[in-house]
Amino acid sequence: MLQRGLNWAAATLVGVFGFVWTGVVMFATVETSAWTWIGQVSFGAFLTCWALYKASLLVRRAKPGFVPRHRRVRAGRATAP
Numbered sequence: 001m002l003q004r005g006l007n008w009a010a011a012t013l014v015g016v017f018g019f020v021w022t023g024v025v026m027f028a029t030v031e032t033s034a035w036t037w038i039g040q041v042s043f044g045a046f047l048t049c050w051a052l053y054k055a056s057l058l059v060r061r062a063k064p065g066f067v068p069r070h071r072r073v074r075a076g077r078a079t080a081p
Helices: 002-027 034-059
Strands: none
Touching: 002 034
């Protein structure tokens, strides 16, 4: 349960950071070259898309994983000599 909450926190943090990064690059940096601006915006878009992808994975229903079973001693065998 804790790991799932931390996964949500990480995806949210990265998504917000990518969104803010794009906003800062688009509106605060005026005197930069076009290539720098394109690179920074694509980096922010990459972070935001990664966070959306991870959130979509977290929303999906979890597949049932391996369920460990206890070892059982069979009736015909002795456990200790």
